[in-house]
Amino acid sequence: xxxxxxxxxxxxxxxxxxxxxxxxxxxxxxxxxxxxxxxxxxxxxxxxxxxxxxxxxxxxxxxxxxxxxxxxxxxxxxxxxxxxxxxxxxxxxxxxxxxxxxxxxxxxxxxxxxxxxxxxxxxxxxxxxxxxxxxxxxxxxxxxxxxxxxxxxxxxxxxxxxxxxxxxxxxxxxxxxxxxxxxxxxxxxxxxxxxxxxxxxxxxxxxxxxxxxxxxxxxxxxxxxxxxxxxxxxxxxxxxxxxxxxxxxxxxxxxxxxxxxxxxxxxxxxxxxxxxxxxxxxxxxxxxxxxxxxxxxxxxxxxxxxxxxxxxx
Amino acid sequence: xxxxxxxxxxxxxxxxxxxxxxxxxxxxxxxxxxxxxxxxxxxxxxxxxxxxxxxxxxxxxxxxxxxxxxxxxxxxxxxxxxxxxxxxxxxxxxxxxxxxxxxxxxxxxxxxxxxxxxxxxxxxxxxxxxxxxxxxxxxxxxxxxxxxxxxxxxxxxxxxxxxxxxxxxxxxxxxxxxxxxxxxxxxxxxxxxxxxxxxxxxxxxxxxxxxxxxxxxxxxxxxxxxxxxxxxxxxxxxxxxxxxxxxxxxxxxxxxxxxxxxxxxxxxxxxxxxxxxxxxxxxxxxxxxxxxxxxxxxxxxxxxxxxxxxxxxxxxxxxxxxxxxxxxxxxxxxxxxxxxxxxxxxxxxxxxxxxxxxxxxxxxxxxxxxxxxxxxxxxxxxxxxxxxxxxxxxxxxxxxxxxxx
Numbered sequence: 001x002x003x004x005x006x007x008x009x010x011x012x013x014x015x016x017x018x019x020x021x022x023x024x025x026x027x028x029x030x031x032x033x034x035x036x037x038x039x040x041x042x043x044x045x046x047x048x049x050x051x052x053x054x055x056x057x058x059x060x061x062x063x064x065x066x067x068x069x070x071x072x073x074x075x076x077x078x079x080x081x082x083x084x085x086x087x088x089x090x091x092x093x094x095x096x097x098x099x100x101x102x103x104x105x106x107x108x109x110x111x112x113x114x115x116x117x118x119x120x121x122x123x124x125x126x127x128x129x130x131x132x133x134x135x136x137x138x139x140x141x142x143x144x145x146x147x148x149x150x151x152x153x154x155x156x157x158x159x160x161x162x163x164x165x166x167x168x169x170x171x172x173x174x175x176x177x178x179x180x181x182x183x184x185x186x187x188x189x190x191x192x193x194x195x196x197x198x199x200x201x202x203x204x205x206x207x208x209x210x211x212x213x214x215x216x217x218x219x220x221x222x223x224x225x226x227x228x229x230x231x232x233x234x235x236x237x238x239x240x241x242x243x244x245x246x247x248x249x250x251x252x253x254x255x256x257x258x259x260x261x262x263x264x265x266x267x268x269x270x271x272x273x274x275x276x277x278x279x280x281x282x283x284x285x286x287x288x289x290x291x292x293x294x295x296x297x298x299x300x301x302x303x304x305x306x307x308x309x310x311x312x313x
Numbered sequence: 314x315x316x317x318x319x320x321x322x323x324x325x326x327x328x329x330x331x332x333x334x335x336x337x338x339x340x341x342x343x344x345x346x347x348x349x350x351x352x353x354x355x356x357x358x359x360x361x362x363x364x365x366x367x368x369x370x371x372x373x374x375x376x377x378x379x380x381x382x383x384x385x386x387x388x389x390x391x392x393x394x395x396x397x398x399x400x401x402x403x404x405x406x407x408x409x410x411x412x413x414x415x416x417x418x419x420x421x422x423x424x425x426x427x428x429x430x431x432x433x434x435x436x437x438x439x440x441x442x443x444x445x446x447x448x449x450x451x452x453x454x455x456x457x458x459x460x461x462x463x464x465x466x467x468x469x470x471x472x473x474x475x476x477x478x479x480x481x482x483x484x485x486x487x488x489x490x491x492x493x494x495x496x497x498x499x500x501x502x503x504x505x506x507x508x509x510x511x512x513x514x515x516x517x518x519x520x521x522x523x524x525x526x527x528x529x530x531x532x533x534x535x536x537x538x539x540x541x542x543x544x545x546x547x548x549x550x551x552x553x554x555x556x557x558x559x560x561x562x563x564x565x566x567x568x569x570x571x572x573x574x575x576x577x578x579x580x581x582x583x584x585x586x587x588x589x590x591x592x593x594x595x596x597x598x599x600x601x602x603x604x605x606x607x608x609x610x611x612x613x614x615x616x617x618x619x620x621x622x623x624x625x626x627x628x629x630x631x632x633x634x635x636x637x638x639x640x641x642x643x644x645x646x647x648x649x650x651x652x653x654x655x656x657x658x659x660x661x662x663x664x665x666x667x668x669x670x671x672x673x674x675x676x677x678x679x680x681x682x683x684x685x686x687x688x689x690x691x692x693x694x695x696x697x698x699x700x701x702x703x704x705x706x707x708x709x710x711x712x713x714x715x716x717x718x
Contacts, residue, residue: 038441128322132657199435200507208330208433208661279507280435282658283344 006097014091016083023231024048029265030234030272037276048231052224060220067124071218074117075225081113082232089239090165093249093256094172099165104156107164107240108149114233115141115195118204121226122214133213136204136283140194143283143290144201148191150298151184155244157305158312164243171247178247180308184301185245187294192237193271194286196230200278201286238267319347322657323705326355330433330661333671337664338705341657349652349660353645356672364635369395369469369604372632377463379637380673382425385411385418386615387637388467390622393548394611395469398604398626403549405592407471412550413484413587414457414466416580420491421450422616423573423580426668427498430570433662434511439501446494449487456480471597481588488581495581499574502567512567516651516663519564526647530618530640531576532667535561535568542614554586566666603630615640617668639673 009015027048035042062068088103090096096103115137122134156162158177159170171178194201205213218226242263249256281289320341326334336352360379364372376391377384389411396403424447431439451461457480458464458473466472502508518528523536533540542548543556559575561568606628613620618640627633644667651663699710 038438039445040441128320132320132322199437202435203658206435206658208435209658211329276438277505278436279431279439279505279511280658281507281510282656284656285510 009097010087015087015097018091019083019086019232019235020228023228023235024052026235026238026264026268027231030268033269033272034276037273052228055224055227056221058220060222062219063126063217065126066217067126070120070124072222074121075222075229078114078117079225079229079232081110081117082229082236085110086232086236086239088164089236090168090243091239091257091260092253093251094165094169094247096165099163101166102162104152104162104164104167108152111195111233111236111240112141112145114229118197118214121218122216125214125217127217129210129212129216130214132210133204133216136210137197137214139283140197140201140204140286143287144191144194144294147187147290147294147298148195150295150302151187151191152240152244154184154298154301154305155181157302157309160309164240168243168247168249171244172249175248177308178245180304181245181301183297185241187298187301188241188245189267189270189274190294191290192241193274194290195237196234196271198271199275200281202275202280203283203286206280234268234271235264238264238271242267318342321706323707324660325352330665332429335669335671337652337660339652339657339660344656344658346652346655346657346660349649351645351648353671354675357675358672361635361637364632366631368602368630369632372635373468374465376635376637377465380615380639380670381462382422382670383418383615383617383620384463385414385466386613386620387622387639388465389415389549390611390613390620391624391635392467392469393613394609394622394624395604396600397609397611398607398624399469399600400605401470401598401600403471403598404595405550406475406594407596407598408550409587409591410472410476410596411467413476413584414454414464414472416584416587417450417454417457417484419580419616420577421447421454422668423577424450426573426665427570429665429668430512430566430662433665434508436508436511439498439508442494443498446491449491453484453487456483468597469600471595475596476591481591484584484588488584492578492581495574495577499571499578502570502574509567511659511662512565512570513563514565514567515655515659516566516569516666517564518647518651522647522650523564526650527643528618528647528667529643530615530668531569531572532618532644532647534559535572536564537562540619542612542619546612548611548613550587554583554590556583566662569666603628604632617641617670618643637673639670641667641670642674644669645674 011017028043028045031047032042062071085107087097088099088107090099119134119137122130122137125131155171156167158180159167161167161170197204205215210216215223215226239260242260246263248259248263250259322339322341324337324339325331326336334355336355338350338352340347340349360375364375367375373388373391377388379387424443428440428443428447431437431443454464455461457476458466466474518526518532518536520536520538523533523538528536529540537560539558539560541556541558543551544558557579559572559579561572563571604626606626608623608625611622611624620640621638623634623636623638624632625634648664648667652660655663702709
């Protein structure tokens with residue numbers, strides 16, 4: 001019985017099926033909002049699904065110079081990494097499917113996988129545009145990864161736990177302490193946008209320069225899964241940010257699920273707004289932004305949190 | 314891949330950032346541009362030659378299709394040339410209607426450019442907004458000439474259609490809406506941080522360089538040179554009123570953006586002035602079918618810069634020679650200089666910043682000093698193409714065409 005319950009949680013809710021469905025829905029909401037903000041009509045609700053199934057049915061073309069194994073494997077690795085990370089993030093209330101002390105490190109590790117797979121995919125595509133895109137992916141990763149980790153770990157200093165569920169639990173009991181983490185929340189939103197390679201941080205996929213960067217040689221099923229993995233990554237990241245920075249829970253399971261959607265959609269709205277109102281930054285400008293402004297901000301947050309922690313103890 | 318860790322990237326002939334085929338072979342060291350080889354000439358259509366074997370009236374419609382965006386400025390220049398050769402004076406009312414259409418064309422051309430520039434730097438919202446506003450201008454042009462792009466307002470000796478009060482009212486109402494939007498874009502360009510970060514300091518062409526390379530239009534004016542044919546050598550209705558020449562000191566893509574946005578506001582002012590001062594009278598003067606012998610050079614200010622037409626007549630109803638120097642042709646010369654040392658990310662916007670019009674520019678000139686002739690067949694053209702790409706690292710020899718060639 002316990003095993004069945006576990007399987008249900010991992011595969012259906014709040015596991016893989018929920019993640020993918022919500023990912024498609026999030027893609028739709030993102031595209032629709034983006035379109036409405038731009039004075040366009042935007043897609044119908046089923047377009048993300050339709051795109052996925054259309055790509056699944058298309059022929060997969062891998063040219064001779066590319067590494068077929070890596071091209072096919074990378075989307076699956078990326079999706080697996082993202083889906084595994086989701087298991088450690090609380091959706092209903094404050095308890096994730098699995099959690100243990102230190103799982104936030106595991107989550108961040110799994111969330112680095114999609115970026116690495118993008119790099120490998122681009123590199124082994126053996127196309128000039130993909131190679132440049134791959135090098136931009138890695139350059140950008142070195143820019144945002146440090147501030148992202150710092151701002152996600154800063155709240156754990158006050159909560160005194162390194163588990164995502166633990167952090168949520170602590171802050172839901174002390175919601176006012178979440179206000180201290182507001183600067184880190186802002187840094188997190190910017191770096192999450194950067195991790196998702198969305199405007200203004202979409203240099204790795206810049207259409208007008210390098211066509212579509214790492215994905216330029218991708219077709220058919222691998223492309224479909226890469227896109228799905230990117231959608232899932234977005235949901236996982238916004239869930240993680242909402243679990244750490246918006247710890248408002250009611251205690252009632254149904255209301256908590258509704259709260260989860262409200263919080264994640266609010267974050268999604270901010271991310272969509274950000275990509276609507278900005279132009280694409282060059283990679284060097286992204287690096288400057290991250291290291292000159294975001295890292296000091298995150299560092300300051302850590303120092304403040306250490307002081308608060310000492311004061312609380 | 315080339316030596317010394319340098320990467321050669323082909324931008325074009327087919328590339329998402331190019332509206333028309335052209336090839337930019339960019340040598341990169343890291344993300345910086347080391348050298349660019351610009352290859353244009355993929356769109357040669359033989360329009361000038363085609364004009365020589367047709368009558369002037371037929372040529373008017375060919376000349377209109379030199380450029381899809383500034384169709385009116387090409388016919389204006391051509392008409393002005395033919396009218397000068399024939400010694401015809403165009404009625405004032407026709408000149409004012411020409412000026413209104415020319416300024417509406419400038420509005421739609423600059424709005425289009427602003428959108429393209431937004432798209433090149435990944436700011437698609439600006440693209441959507443400006444192209445939505447451009448539709449309003451196109452609607453006006455359609456109301457005036459019956460067509461959105463090739464409105465054929467001009468004819469020898471004047472214009473084809475008269476404008477009445479109802480159209481003036483429509484134009485005034487649309488201009489009021491547009492003015493608000495354009496002021497908003499001006500504010501956006503000055504305050505939006507990412508936009509400024511991406512446009513400032515790139516595609517620089519200093520005053521000296523701009524003059525050296527013979528740049529024209531907004532590129533030249535953004536470098537601080539107050540050169541506008543509408544004031545330097547006034548023609549048509551522009552003889553009757555002042556045009557404020559917009560200049561900027563930035564000499565980069567940001568300067569060109571500012572110049573174009575301010576020029577749109579100036580165009581709105583000119584159209585309002587033309588409507589207010591619109592003279593009464595005829596719109597057409599009679600022009601003979603056979604144009605007297607002679608030659609003429611006409612300069613006029615197209616949205617992209619100085620447009621030059623040369624017409625030589627031999628006394629028949631067909632021209633002996635027509636030469637069109639579209640503004641983009643003058644702006645290409647400084648391109649290599651602009652791109653050197655830039656980031657790869659800035660190459661598309663730097664190219665777009667001169668508002669290039671490839672097919673207007675492309676000409677085929679063969680100079681055979683020894684009088685030899687060479688006939689090229691399909692097979693050897695194909696071989697030439699394959700070798701050309703092989704030199705740039707792309708082997709297309711294995712691609713089999715479906716049917717035997």
